[in-house]
Amino acid sequence: MISGMIMDEKIIEFNNVTFMYDAEDEETGVVSAPAVKGITLAINRGEFMAVLGRNGSGKSTLAKLCNAIYEPYEGDVIVEGMNTREEENGDKIRRKVGMVFQNPDNQIVATIVEDDVAFGPENLGIEPKEIRRRVDEALKSVNMYEHRLRQPHNLSGGQKQRVAIAGVLAMQTDCIVLDEPTAMLDPVGRAEVLQTVKRLNKELGITVIMVTHFMDEAVEADRVVVMSSGEVVMDGTPQQVFSDIEKVRAYGLDVPQSTALCAALSIKENVLNAQQCVDVIDRICGGVK
Amino acid sequence: MISDITIGQYYSGNSVLHRMDARMKLILTFASIVAIFLCKNFFSLGLMVIFTVAATLLSCVPAKMVIKSLKPIIVILIFTAVLNIFYTTGGDTYFKWKFIEITEEGVNTAIFMAIRIVSLVVLSSLLTYTTTPTLLTDALERILSPLKVFKIKVHTLAMMMTLALRFIPTLIEEINRIMNAQKARGADLETGGIVARAKALIPIFIPLMISSFRRAYELAFAMTCRGYTGGEGRTRMKQMKLRVSDFIACAVVCALVGGIIALNIYFEAVI
Ligand SMILES: Nc1ncnc2c1ncn2[C@@H]1O[C@H](COP(=O)(O)OP(=O)(O)OP(=O)(O)O)[C@@H](O)[C@H]1O
Ligand SMILES: [Mg+2]
Numbered sequence: 001m002i003s004g005m006i007m008d009e010k011i012i013e014f015n016n017v018t019f020m021y022d023a024e025d026e027e028t029g030v031v032s033a034p035a036v037k038g039i040t041l042a043i044n045r046g047e048f049m050a051v052l053g054r055n056g057s058g059k060s061t062l063a064k065l066c067n068a069i070y071e072p073y074e075g076d077v078i079v080e081g082m083n084t085r086e087e088e089n090g091d092k093i094r095r096k097v098g099m100v101f102q103n104p105d106n107q108i109v110a111t112i113v114e115d116d117v118a119f120g121p122e123n124l125g126i127e128p129k130e131i132r133r134r135v136d137e138a139l140k141s142v143n144m145y146e147h148r149l150r151q152p153h154n155l156s157g158g159q160k161q162r163v164a165i166a167g168v169l170a171m172q173t174d175c176i177v178l179d180e181p182t183a184m185l186d187p188v189g190r191a192e193v194l195q196t197v198k199r200l201n202k203e204l205g206i207t208v209i210m211v212t213h214f215m216d217e218a219v220e221a222d223r224v225v226v227m228s229s230g231e232v233v234m235d236g237t238p239q240q241v242f243s244d245i246e247k248v249r250a251y252g253l254d255v256p257q258s259t260a261l262c263a264a265l266s267i268k269e270n271v272l273n274a275q276q277c278v279d280v281i282d283r284i285c286g287g288v289k
Numbered sequence: 290m291i292s293d294i295t296i297g298q299y300y301s302g303n304s305v306l307h308r309m310d311a312r313m314k315l316i317l318t319f320a321s322i323v324a325i326f327l328c329k330n331f332f333s334l335g336l337m338v339i340f341t342v343a344a345t346l347l348s349c350v351p352a353k354m355v356i357k358s359l360k361p362i363i364v365i366l367i368f369t370a371v372l373n374i375f376y377t378t379g380g381d382t383y384f385k386w387k388f389i390e391i392t393e394e395g396v397n398t399a400i401f402m403a404i405r406i407v408s409l410v411v412l413s414s415l416l417t418y419t420t421t422p423t424l425l426t427d428a429l430e431r432i433l434s435p436l437k438v439f440k441i442k443v444h445t446l447a448m449m450m451t452l453a454l455r456f457i458p459t460l461i462e463e464i465n466r467i468m469n470a471q472k473a474r475g476a477d478l479e480t481g482g483i484v485a486r487a488k489a490l491i492p493i494f495i496p497l498m499i500s501s502f503r504r505a506y507e508l509a510f511a512m513t514c515r516g517y518t519g520g521e522g523r524t525r526m527k528q529m530k531l532r533v534s535d536f537i538a539c540a541v542v543c544a545l546v547g548g549i550i551a552l553n554i555y556f557e558a559v560i
Contacts, residue, residue: 111421
């Protein structure tokens with residue numbers, strides 16, 4: 001019941017948001033196509049939302065609108081009651097919404113893992129003792145504590161990305177936006193990062209917005225949003241979104257392999273992962289071993 | 290060959306030198322480097338060598354790593370030694386053949402220069418081996434902070450240094466990648482004269498510049514996201530506090546300088 005109440009509180013609200021990179025070409029006066037247009041979306045506290053869409057559909061732009069890096073051209077983005085348009089809100093908003101990017105190499109600042117994790121809290125002007133505590137805690141929760149004295153360039157991609165996540169965790173933001181955090185990782189690194197993100201969402205109640213190209217990751221979310229040409233075209237639970245295979249494919253996406261398999265077998269049931277697939281097939285074949 | 294650069298390579302440990310206050314370490318390293326050049330005879334130089342060896346032992350950094358830091362300067366070392374032997378003349382002549390003449394002073398100068406360069410490199414690598422780059426730039430920032438009076442942006446400089454040190458390995462990796470990519474496209478980087486080789490570097494250099502700018506842009510983004518707004522209102526996880534041991538170290542270096550000066554006065558100068 002309590003979790004239900006928390007879930008209903010909106011943490012980030014998009015109200016009819018349009019954004020374009022080069023609003024107007026100085027010479028030709030041509031107004032460029034918006035990267036994101038007319039988006040109205042509310043992200044609830046404690047939610048794990050996956051954002052899908054083909055290349056150039058505006059996912060990264062949406063992510064960057066969340067923490068006041070970009071200011072909407074039209075409409076408003078409200079983060080915990082603060083409008084990202086207002087200059088003085090910028091720093092406050094970035095204390096609420098952290099961000100992890102695709103390439104871990106370009107977001108690690110320090111030459112020692114623990115110093116890097118401390119970078120965020122140091123910027124916030126937190127007491128040294130408290131920083132130490134947060135850094136240790138953050139590193140433990142991404143299982144990187146034993147690597148705290150190593151140099152980031154000696155770590156694997158998955159480890160680096162977990163350090164980047166720890167860096168955001170140590171800032172104790174309410175929400176973490178991850179823009180394709182697993183794009184550069186191998187399957188093992190991807191699984192590590194996804195497990196970490198899921199755990200943070202479930203155990204610490206951190207709101208997660210994760211942009212991804214991997215359907216298997218999207219099915220782990222509570223909610224899936226599909227974008228196409230800068231617009232939100234589908235929004236719902238993974239079951240709802242992936243049940244309409246035709247539509248998902250029309251937006252240039254794939255459905256999870258298990259879903260595709262069951263669809264090909266004309267199984268009416270909604271299947272999202274391998275386990276469900278096995279269960280369904282097992283049941284249909286009932287005892288035929 | 291490029292990856293041999295050891296500057297800024299921290300060797301994690303918990304020795305006396307590791308635990309020393311970074312500011313004190315920085316200043317004392319600087320002072321002892323100055324002391325190297327104060328030595329005027331073999332007695333004071335010997336004292337300096339003893340100090341350098343003792344510092345190396347105290348740091349608990351494996352001798353292999355310390356020697357590795359000398360590798361890039363071997364050429365310079367040999368070059369200056371040879372140059373000094375032949376070009377400095379004076380005192381007894383040990384060897385003479387046509388215009389080549391090796392004299393006492395030449396040999397002395399060569400030995401002096403070699404020992405000076407080695408101690409200089411060893412002492413400065415000890416500093417980087419025992420101090421994390423973050424602490425080092427932090428220390429530098431604090432030592433230079435009085436310069437703020439002259440409107441010098443000390444914090445920005447220190448941050449630039451931190452980032453430069455952080456990106457050295459990343460950029461080396463990048464150079465290797467671009468080199469391989471260009472080789473795969475048929476670029477010839479190894480043969481030809483100096484001009485041809487320099488020209489061959491252009492297709493390496495330009496992609497490197499472009500990707501560095503992109504990295505810089507993304508990094509600035511990431512830093513903003515992590516609440517970075519410059520030096521104001523920032524705190525540090527690692528506090529710096531001078532302890533008794535730091536003052537002892539300071540006294541040791543003072544004694545070293547004093548000893549060197551005394552030996553210089555007491556014994557005859559050879560250089
Ligand atoms: N810095 C920029 N300057 C100008 N246009 C840009 C910039 N970044 C993105 N765009 C444009 O905005 C649109 C949306 O880009 P965005 O990066 O948000 O897409 P995306 O969904 O994240 O794609 P991808 O899956 O490739 O990461 C694209 O048409 C792109 O060309
Ligand atoms: Mg993107």
